[in-house]
Amino acid sequence: MEYPSRTIEEAVEELASLPGIGRKTALRLALHILKKSEAEAERLGKAIIAMRKETKFCKCCGNISDEDICKICSNPRRKQDIICVVEDAKDVIALESTQQFMGTYHVLGGLINPLMGIGPSMLNIDSLVERAASEEVKEIIFAFTANIEGDTTAFYLSKKLAPKGVSISSIARGIPMGTDLEFADEVTLARSLINRTRLTTPGGE
Amino acid sequence: MEYPSRTIEEAVEELASLPGIGRKTALRLALHILKKSEAEAERLGKAIIAMRKETKFCKCCGNISDEDICKICSNPRRKQDIICVVEDAKDVIALESTQQFMGTYHVLGGLINPLMGIGPSMLNIDSLVERAASEEVKEIIFAFTANIEGDTTAFYLSKKLAPKGVSISSIARGIPMGTDLEFADEVTLARSLINRTRLTTPGGE
Numbered sequence: 288m289e290y291p292s293r294t295i296e297e298a299v300e301e302l303a304s305l306p307g308i309g310r311k312t313a314l315r316l317a318l319h320i321l322k323k324s325e326a327e328a329e330r331l332g333k334a335i336i337a338m339r340k341e342t343k344f345c346k347c348c349g350n351i352s353d354e355d356i357c358k359i360c361s362n363p364r365r366k367q368d369i370i371c372v373v374e375d376a377k378d379v380i381a382l383e384s385t386q387q388f389m390g391t392y393h394v395l396g397g398l399i400n401p402l403m404g405i406g407p408s409m410l411n412i413d414s415l416v417e418r419a420a421s422e423e424v425k426e427i428i429f430a431f432t433a434n435i436e437g438d439t440t441a442f443y444l445s446k447k448l449a450p451k452g453v454s455i456s457s458i459a460r461g462i463p464m465g466t467d468l469e470f471a472d473e474v475t476l477a478r479s480l481i482n483r484t485r486l487t488t489p490g491g492e
Numbered sequence: 493m494e495y496p497s498r499t500i501e502e503a504v505e506e507l508a509s510l511p512g513i514g515r516k517t518a519l520r521l522a523l524h525i526l527k528k529s530e531a532e533a534e535r536l537g538k539a540i541i542a543m544r545k546e547t548k549f550c551k552c553c554g555n556i557s558d559e560d561i562c563k564i565c566s567n568p569r570r571k572q573d574i575i576c577v578v579e580d581a582k583d584v585i586a587l588e589s590t591q592q593f594m595g596t597y598h599v600l601g602g603l604i605n606p607l608m609g610i611g612p613s614m615l616n617i618d619s620l621v622e623r624a625a626s627e628e629v630k631e632i633i634f635a636f637t638a639n640i641e642g643d644t645t646a647f648y649l650s651k652k653l654a655p656k657g658v659s660i661s662s663i664a665r666g667i668p669m670g671t672d673l674e675f676a677d678e679v680t681l682a683r684s685l686i687n688r689t690r691l692t693t694p695g696g697e
Binding site: 288289290291292293294295297298300301302304305306307308312314315316317318319320321323325327328329330331332333334335336337338339340341342343350351352353357358359375376377379380383384 | 493494495496497498499500502503505506507509510511512513516517519520521522523524525526528530533534535536537538539540541542543544545546547548555556557558562563564580581582584585588589
């Protein structure tokens with residue numbers, strides 16, 4: 288592709304370095320930005336720079352934060368004895384939107400992925416082991432995507448955390464709400480059978 | 493969605509203002525940028541700002557350019573007597589990549605779209621009429637997307653340019669290369685029949 292201007296080419300190259308954005312999409316975005324006012328384009332550019340410069344990571348859980356300790360970790364109404372371990376900040380937002388979890392989180396910053404060269408030492412695991420060693424912590428929940436990386440990470444962490452005397456669990460795998468059984472894949476369906484939820488007991492409780 | 497940090501929220505809002513990027517994608521992009529180095533994030537932000545500030549529009553054809561007159565208009569080897577009219581700079585790049593066209597372009601900056609409030613006066617049409625009035629110009633080709641907006645714009649321009657004594661044509665509509673006939677829509681197939689290309693004449697020329 289030959290670009291009509293050098294500045295456009297630079298912007299397209301930069302935008303195309305983002306995940307899921309190829310050259311054509313990047314060009315479409317660049318042309319859209321050209322139609323905006325100079326002030327709007329500046330706001331977008333500066334927001335990106337400011338975000339990278341000013342965003343901190345919570346010293347306790349590793350989540351994105353404006354302060355040294357994030358809003359969730361510093362909230363006295365959150366239970367400190369239960370930690371939900373997630374891949375990244377997106378997952379915290381998703382879980383928080385359920386309003387079902389009153390514990391704290393631990394953000395790994397990725398999943399173990401040997402093919403991509405991501406080993407345990409590159410993740411925020413040491414601080415999790417440290418937190419788990421505290422007497423206060425009773426349960427750790429793994430909330431990972433159901434794929435090889437998620438399972439590998441859960442397996443590695445289970446081994447690592449088992450000696451700490453905490454209860455370890457994983458979020459349930461099964462049929463999503465509103466999904467027809469016929470469209471579910473075999474692995475999900477098999478897991479949903481194995482991990483079936485008891486509705487009544489023979490005694491009629 | 494509640495964001496863990498104010499700077500993230502601002503960046504997500506700005507990114508989500510781009511076409512085809514919703515809140516979830518914007519958050520994914522923001523988290524990706526957070527993983528980059530500060531210098532890389534700054535390069536992205538500054539490239540966007542610089543592009544909007546420094547990019548000019550060619551005074552002749554309206555295409556994006558580094559100079560007052562773009563590389564195509566100022567190229568003495570391009571035929572000045574034939575003008576290809578397109579919607580935006582993306583189309584110039586697409587047509588240039590065919591290496592089939594040696595004339596010049598005219599970029600409208602959009603198509604007539606009454607539903608979106610885009611009328612002829614908001615497009616780069618007056619300068620096209622001016623160019624067409626010059627004795628030098630012999631043919632004008634419309635290369636618009638085949639939809640209502642493209643057809644409306646072609647119809648409007650035809651009326652406007654007819655008195656200038658130039659020959660007016662449109663790029664061919666038909667079956668794309670490599671597409672099975674059975675998968676083509678009826679309108680395209682009908683057009684490809686109406687505008688069929690003669691391969692031999694009865695005389696056997």
